[in-house]
Structure formats: structure tokens, C-alpha cells
Amino acid sequence: EPEVTQTPSHQVTQMGQEVILRCVPISNHLYFYWYRQILGQKVEFLVSFYNNEISEKSEIFDDQFSVERPDGSNFTLKIRSTKLEDSAMYFCASSDLPGPEQYFGPGTRLTVT
Amino acid sequence: RKEVEQDPGPFNVPEGATVAFNCTYSNSASQSFFWYRQDCRKEPKLLMSVYSSGNEDGRFTAQLNRASQYISLLIRDSKLSDSATYLCVVSSGNTPLVFGKGTRLSVIA
Numbered sequence: 001e002p003e004v005t006q007t008p009s010h011q012v013t014q015m016g017q018e019v020i021l022r023c024v025p026i027s028n029h030l031y032f033y034w035y036r037q038i039l040g041q042k043v044e045f046l047v048s049f050y051n052n053e054i055s056e057k058s059e060i061f062d063d064q065f066s067v068e069r070p071d072g073s074n075f076t077l078k079i080r081s082t083k084l085e086d087s088a089m090y091f092c093a094s095s096d097l098p099g100p101e102q103y104f105g106p107g108t109r110l111t112v113t
Numbered sequence: 114r115k116e117v118e119q120d121p122g123p124f125n126v127p128e129g130a131t132v133a134f135n136c137t138y139s140n141s142a143s144q145s146f147f148w149y150r151q152d153c154r155k156e157p158k159l160l161m162s163v164y165s166s167g168n169e170d171g172r173f174t175a176q177l178n179r180a181s182q183y184i185s186l187l188i189r190d191s192k193l194s195d196s197a198t199y200l201c202v203v204s205s206g207n208t209p210l211v212f213g214k215g216t217r218l219s220v221i222a
Contacts, residue, residue, distance in 0.1 A: 033209065042215065048209060099145065099206065
């Protein structure tokens with residue numbers, strides 16, 4: 001069964017450093033998403049991406065964040081200058097149609113020290 | 114203002130018990146409703162969609178009451194493997210998924 005994959009599974013970084021989280025969506029999917037979940041909190045939407053551009057973003061997704069589809073398979077989330085409060089689980093998701101039938105990857109746990 | 118509210122639990126039930134979770138949502142324009150399951154430190158996984166007419170999948174039954182903006186999930190004959198956090202999720206068509214904080218279930222032998 002096709003699945004969304006994410007690397008790395010755990011990333012530790014120092015405050016102020018840049019991180020790139022990587023995702024490989026399901027191959028025939030066209031819509032891509034990033035969500036985050038701070039420990040003990042709810043899953044929160046960050047951004048959706050379609051046809052090589054951002055289609056929607058939340059207020060969390062400020063200028064420190066960017067997304068890119070650098071090639072035909074990867075979808076990345078970059079945080080330019082990490083803060084302590086960026087520590088969270090980051091989930092990538094994809095879907096073949098716009099809307100709620102989204103498939104989630106296993107997540108990257110980001111720890112900012 | 115919380116968009117999707119759930120009782121955080123935990124619900125501790127013996128094997129074989131029936132347990133019900135409820136959820137309320139604030140956005141009356143919501144069109145799609147789901148229950149996801151999340152195991153500790155894992156990704157959310159779709160359990161089932163929720164339809165106005167109610168729907169059943171094995172031991173799981175979901176109900177939607179649009180007038181009251183209320184969603185429920187009933188689990189019959191609980192198994193140890195049902196222990197997880199159950200997330201209520203809503204969406205307004207093509208907009209992003211909005212998650213509740215989840216209700217934690219522990220099924221005890």
C-alpha cells in the first residue's frame with residue numbers, strides 16, 4: 001500500500017539554525033500539506049500546496065517558514081531560524097483530490113534546544 | 114474560541130465494554146466530518162468518515178447531528194488494541210482539516 005514517508009524521524013537543532021524537513025508524498029497525489037503537533041496539543045494546519053504554489057496557509061506559517069517541491073517526488077518544509085517554540089511533531093500529508101481525504105506521514109520530531 | 118471541542122478523557126474501560134465519545138464544532142459551514150485515531154507519538158490515521166445518516170464500520174458507529182453541531186463515536190466490544198487517542202476532525206469543503214485535541218481511551222484487560 002502506498003504511503004507518505006518523512007525524513008528524518010527526529011531532528012535536534014540549536015535555536016537560530018535552519019532546518020529542512022523532507023517528505024515524499026504518495027506518487028499520484030497532487031495536493032500536499034504540512035501540519036504540526038506540539039506535545040500534548042492538537043494537530044494544527046500549517047500550509048497546503050498545489051501546482052507548485054501555496055494554496056492556503058495558517059497564521060502559524062509566518063516568514064520563517066517556506067515550502068518547496070524541488071523535484072518530482074520531494075516536498076520540503078524549511079524553518080529559517082528555529083525558535084524553542086518550534087519544537088513539535090511535523091506531519092506531512094497528501095491527497096489526490098482537494099479536500100479532507102488526506103494521508104499522513106509518520107512525522108518528524110523536531111527538538112530545538 | 115475552540116473550533117472543535119472534545120472531552121480529553123482519559124476513558125478507562127474494561128475489555129468488552131461499550132464506550133462513546135462526543136465532539137462539538139463551532140463552524141456551521143463545516144461539511145466533512147471524520148474520526149481519526151492517533152497512537153502515542155504516531156501520525157493520525159483515518160478511522161472513519163461521519164455522515165448525517167450515521168454510519169457503521171464493524172464495532173464502530175459514528176453519528177452526526179448538524180443542528181446541534183455534534184458528532185459522536187461509539188465503540189462496541191472494546192479491545193485492548195483500541196487504546197489510543199481519538200481525534201474529531203472537521204473540514205469546510207476544500208479547506209484544511211481542523212482537529213480537536215482528542216479523547217484518550219485506555220482499554221484494560
